[in-house]
Amino acid sequence: MCGIVGIYLKTKKYEKHLGKFLSGMLDGMATRGPDSAGFAIYTKENKNIFKYSICLNELKEKDFKKKISKFIKKFKLINYADHVILETKEKPSKILNLLKKEISEVSLVGYGKSINIFKQTGNPKDVVKKFKLSSFSGTHGIGHTRMATESAITTQGSHPYSTSEDECLVHNGSLSNHNNVRRSLIKDGQNFNSENDTEVAAGYISNQISKGKDLEKTLKNSLKDLDGFYTFIAGTKDGFALLRDEIACKPAVVAETKDYVAVASEFQAMAHLPNVNSAKIFEPKPGVVYHW
Amino acid sequence: MNFDLNKKTLREVNQHLQNVDRKKNTRQFEILNPQGQHAICAGLKDDIDVTIKGHTGYYCAGMNQKATVTVHGNVGTGVAENMMSGKIIVKGNASQSAGATGHGGALIIEGDASSRCGISMKGIDIIVKGSVGHMSAFMAQKGNLVIMGDADADLGDSIYEAKIFVKGKVKSLGADCVEKKMDKKNIDELTKLFKNLGIKEDAKKFKRYGSSRNLYNFKIDNVGAY
Amino acid sequence: MKKDLKEFKTFPSSTIKEIQRAANEGIYQIRGLGAKRKVPDFDDLVFLGASMSRYPLEGYRETCNTSVILGDRFAKKPIKLDIPITIAGMSFGALGANAKEALGRGASAMGTSTTTGDGGMTQEERGSSKYLVYQLLPSRYGMNPDDLRKADAIEVVVGQGAKPGGGGMLLGQKINKRVAGMRTLPEGIDQRSACRHPDWTGPDDLEIKIQELREITNWEKPIYIKVGAARPYYDTTLAVKAGADVVVLDGMQGGTAATQDVFIEHVGIPTLGALREAVDALKELNMHRKVQLIVSGGIRTGADVAKAMAMGADAVSIGSAAMMALNCNADLYVEDYKKLGTEPGYCHHCHTGRCPVGVATQDPKLEKRLNPIEAGKRIKNYLTTLTLELQTLARANGKSDVRNLEPEDLAALTVEAAAMARVPLAGTDWIPGKK
Numbered sequence: 001m002c003g004i005v006g007i008y009l010k011t012k013k014y015e016k017h018l019g020k021f022l023s024g025m026l027d028g029m030a031t032r033g034p035d036s037a038g039f040a041i042y043t044k045e046n047k048n049i050f051k052y053s054i055c056l057n058e059l060k061e062k063d064f065k066k067k068i069s070k071f072i073k074k075f076k077l078i079n080y081a082d083h084v085i086l087e088t089k090e091k092p093s094k095i096l097n098l099l100k101k102e103i104s105e106v107s108l109v110g111y112g113k114s115i116n117i118f119k120q121t122g123n124p125k126d127v128v129k130k131f132k133l134s135s136f137s138g139t140h141g142i143g144h145t146r147m148a149t150e151s152a153i154t155t156q157g158s159h160p161y162s163t164s165e166d167e168c169l170v171h172n173g174s175l176s177n178h179n180n181v182r183r184s185l186i187k188d189g190q191n192f193n194s195e196n197d198t199e200v201a202a203g204y205i206s207n208q209i210s211k212g213k214d215l216e217k218t219l220k221n222s223l224k225d226l227d228g229f230y231t232f233i234a235g236t237k238d239g240f241a242l243l244r245d246e247i248a249c250k251p252a253v254v255a256e257t258k259d260y261v262a263v264a265s266e267f268q269a270m271a272h273l274p275n276v277n278s279a280k281i282f283e284p285k286p287g288v289v290y291h292w
Numbered sequence: 293m294n295f296d297l298n299k300k301t302l303r304e305v306n307q308h309l310q311n312v313d314r315k316k317n318t319r320q321f322e323i324l325n326p327q328g329q330h331a332i333c334a335g336l337k338d339d340i341d342v343t344i345k346g347h348t349g350y351y352c353a354g355m356n357q358k359a360t361v362t363v364h365g366n367v368g369t370g371v372a373e374n375m376m377s378g379k380i381i382v383k384g385n386a387s388q389s390a391g392a393t394g395h396g397g398a399l400i401i402e403g404d405a406s407s408r409c410g411i412s413m414k415g416i417d418i419i420v421k422g423s424v425g426h427m428s429a430f431m432a433q434k435g436n437l438v439i440m441g442d443a444d445a446d447l448g449d450s451i452y453e454a455k456i457f458v459k460g461k462v463k464s465l466g467a468d469c470v471e472k473k474m475d476k477k478n479i480d481e482l483t484k485l486f487k488n489l490g491i492k493e494d495a496k497k498f499k500r501y502g503s504s505r506n507l508y509n510f511k512i513d514n515v516g517a518y
Numbered sequence: 519m520k521k522d523l524k525e526f527k528t529f530p531s532s533t534i535k536e537i538q539r540a541a542n543e544g545i546y547q548i549r550g551l552g553a554k555r556k557v558p559d560f561d562d563l564v565f566l567g568a569s570m571s572r573y574p575l576e577g578y579r580e581t582c583n584t585s586v587i588l589g590d591r592f593a594k595k596p597i598k599l600d601i602p603i604t605i606a607g608m609s610f611g612a613l614g615a616n617a618k619e620a621l622g623r624g625a626s627a628m629g630t631s632t633t634t635g636d637g638g639m640t641q642e643e644r645g646s647s648k649y650l651v652y653q654l655l656p657s658r659y660g661m662n663p664d665d666l667r668k669a670d671a672i673e674v675v676v677g678q679g680a681k682p683g684g685g686g687m688l689l690g691q692k693i694n695k696r697v698a699g700m701r702t703l704p705e706g707i708d709q710r711s712a713c714r715h716p717d718w719t720g721p722d723d724l725e726i727k728i729q730e731l732r733e734i735t736n737w738e739k740p741i742y743i744k745v746g747a748a749r750p751y752y753d754t755t756l757a758v759k760a761g762a763d764v765v766v767l768d769g770m771q772g773g774t775a776a777t778q779d780v781f782i783e784h785v786g787i788p789t790l791g792a793l794r795e796a797v798d799a800l801k802e803l804n805m806h807r808k809v810q811l812i813v814s815g816g817i818r819t820g821a822d823v824a825k826a827m828a829m830g831a832d833a834v835s836i837g838s839a840a841m842m843a844l845n846c847n848a849d850l851y852v853e854d855y856k857k858l859g860t861e862p863g864y865c866h867h868c869h870t871g872r873c874p875v876g877v878a879t880q881d882p883k884l885e886k887r888l889n890p891i892e893a894g895k896r897i898k899n900y901l902t903t904l905t906l907e908l909q910t911l912a913r914a915n916g917k918s919d920v921r922n923l924e925p926e927d928l929a930a931l932t933v934e935a936a937a938m939a940r941v942p943l944a945g946t947d948w949i950p951g952k953k
Contacts (some may be wrong), residue, residue, distance in 0.1 A: 001722030001756070032722035034759065145760055148723050150752050174720065229719065247720035248407055248426070251369060251387070265722075267368055268328030268349050277346055281366050285388060285407045285444075286426065330726050335663055335734030351717070351730040355663040370717035373660055389717040393658035395702070411716040412658060414702040431712055433702045450710060452703060473778050508707040509690055510545070 003029025006142040019136030026270030034147025036158040037117025037127040041141035111165030144170035151195040161202030166237040171198040173230035248286035255279040457498040550868025562935030577911035589740020589763040600629030606837035609635025610855030612775030619890040622646030624897020636686035659701040665764040675744040680771030682746030685711035691871040721756040747792035754799035769815025773838040776869035789815040791938035820907020828923035843873040843900035
């Protein structure tokens with residue numbers, strides 16, 4: 001079980017504070033998800049430049065730099081503890097393949113033109129500090145704190161899960177048919193790195209998107225195809241989408257002001273946001289896809 | 293007497309309110325900066341008056357006895373859960389399972405309540421001035437759930453002897469819940485309830501819903517409803 | 519069995535009769551108690567005892583301590599029990615008032631606890647129990663803060679071994695005026711119960727619920743979380759993370775007052791396998807002995823208690839066995855068993871409310887057959903026997919404290935038990951599945 005958070009800025013007023021806001025929200029969700037944490041923060045797009053969020057695992061940054069230089073000429077590496085953001089014009093089809101085949105010691109956490117995505121095991125308060133979340137500015141972000149239910153506490157088991165370019169997923173709840181769904185997705189060419197149920201939901205979304213379906217339709221379909229209890233937040237380049245299953249036992253609260261829309265599993269994670277006490281506060285209805 | 297949850301811990305505040313010195317005669321309390329904390333005013337047992345200024349988290353005023361608690365804001369899951377007596381007023385909206393398993397007293401929600409309002413209620417009276425979410429009054433055993441707005445899907449699913457009164461629209465009724473006659477006796481009872489709680493409403497505008505009692509004894513034909 | 523006729527192993531006569539009953543009645547069979555079929559259990563393990571390398575303690579002269587402290591992780595007032603055997607949760611409603619009182623008397627005489635059930639706390643039980651654990655169930659029948667504060671511990675019931683995922687069930691014939699009043703139900707109806715808690719789902723929200731319970735009771739009482747044996751490794755881990763002081767694990771052999779036979783026999787894993795997983799989880803979290811583990815589901819003798827403790831449990835709980843000590847399935851009033859269509863030793867008819875020995879009934883005529891004082895003595899005797907047997911076995915393995923029993927004191931008689939308990943097959947050093 002877990003805590004999920006999301007914040008979307010409607011105006012430019014708080015862009016410099018986005019990281020701080022998201023950081024405070026993850027701190028607030030640390031007790032309900034003490035095992036690991038992760039976040040995706042969306043920053044300004046630089047035309048044609050892709051950002052690849054990579055976890056180096058055991059590899060040192062300089063060794064990674066050496067290895068990657070063999071294959072691509074122009075790139076920039078920004079280092080955050082054991083994660084790096086690789087900025088380059090090289091397209092995903094090349095880089096994803098390259099990483100899988102030639103530098104398989106590292107793990108790709110996500111990629112896109114605006115997304116920066118980090119995740120790791122450890123108490124959320126430490127994870128957030130480690131990746132300097134407070135220093136980020138941006139337009140929107142989603143995050144997750146994890147209390148592992150039926151799979152191991154590993155970085156691969158942490159959320160957010162990347163689903164496609166600039167898109168990722170966080171989840172609070174417990175799916176009940178993920179093993180069967182995983183098997184059929186594997187047959188359809190999808191890869192999985194963990195026993196985690198959320199990874200299956202993310203794989204399901206990736207699979208549908210790769211077939212040309214849009215995110216909103218995919219989420220609507222998931223109500224039929226995925227069984228169990230869930231609140232999903234799916235991050236996109238332009239914002240994020242929110243869905244609760246039709247039984248709706250897992251919590252979600254939304255707070256909206258003229259400057260932002262914030263979502264969290266508990267209100268207290270949003271209590272530090274500016275003007276939240278006078279915000280429009282509501283609970284998303286079950287089975288309805290909300291999109292900001 | 294004031295408490296600021298930015299300066300005092302929840303334990304200190306709850307402990308004080310659970311052990312009021314009856315000799316001192318202080319009956320009025322105010323709590324500032326709740327900031328969505330959980331279990332604020334849980335387990336109160338004296339007829340004191342507490343005002344909470346702001347939004348609370350889960351289980352606000354849980355298992356309340358005798359106290360009157362007014363929240364100037366929204367409340368999280370399970371407000372007044374298992375309440376025994378007293379009065380809880382929520383000026384904003386309530387989250388799910390409001391008044392869950394409550395045995396007595398009155399819970400008044402001036403905004404909306406989310407899903408499962410009055411779930412398994414056992415004698416509490418719940419008045420919602422706005423609307424309620426799905427599965428409200430699920431397995432409701434005793435008490436009155438009065439809804440001035442609308443009710444979402446599956447109202448009163450598996451209901452026992454609790455009474456539901458709705459002024460607005462009902463999206464759908466749950467298993468074994470049916471519309472019932474709103475006769476003079478029911479109108480008088482609802483009028484009396486409104487009067488006792490100081491609510492100005494016309495009981496005649498409400499429809500009554502309750503159990504059709506088909507699930508009270510296991511019958512093969514009803515197995516699908518279980 | 520007729521010698522020259524060949525039975526169907528897949529369709530033995532009991533199965534054929536059940537199929538025909540279903541064809542006649544059109545509904546599942548509801549009954550009480552626990553799984554009747556044979557599953558790997560503690561009988562498949564033996565102790566090694568003492569020999570040239572290990573020396574026994576003298577019985578009666580050399581002490582063998584049996585006390586256990588429960589709930590010292592967070593609670594201000596943990597419970598100290600004199601013996602590591604408690605009485606499991608059984609409702610007033612399922613059992614009669616005399617039965618509940620007898621359990622209280624017997625348990626108190628031995629310095630251990632009883633537990634309320636799905637009906638709430640009765641005055642008799644609180645009065646006769648030295649230590650009373652108060653259950654918080656999905657139904658919340660009779661739940662109130664006064665009883666919460668009168669309890670010595672609070673047990674949040676997520677599920678029970680007989681039906682992990684099922685709610686309480688009590689049929690109309692047992693819902694008399696008093697039971698109905700306590701549960702706020704109309705008399706004589708068949709009680710339907712929820713299978714999930716009304717105001718939380720999942721360990722992340724359970725953590726917040728536990729915080730509320732602690733706030734209401736001034737952080738004094740130990741909080742137990744009870745689970746049926748489904749995924750014990752994860753369930754135990756999550757119970758610890760949700761803030762439990764004690765985990766209560768009920769294996770599939772655990773009993774119930776009434777539920778569908780198909781649920782009892784086909785859901786949940788045996789206590790033997792569940793226990794090992796739960797201990798693994800506690801050890802990996804470095805919480806073994808810090809969060810105590812109570813195990814139930816088919817505990818019958820002091821040998822079962824000793825083996826459970828050797829595998830890492832801090833204590834055990836008895837339900838069906840306690841009922842049997844009260845006379846459940848005893849060779850008395852045999853005619854009344856026959857009227858139910860059964861015989862002593864085969865009876866599972868708790869759900870009918872016509873318990874021939876006055877234990878699982880609300881009928882005053884039948885209840886008279888159980889004298890609470892005399893039955894209380896039987897409970898005391900049974901608990902004493904369990905404790906003496908436990909100590910005998912512990913001493914034979916060289917232990918001055920039953921908590922020092924360890925897995926290495928055991929061997930398995932079957933491959934299944936060896937794999938489930940992770941204990942070598944007797945006479946070999948083979949543990950199936952261990953790399």
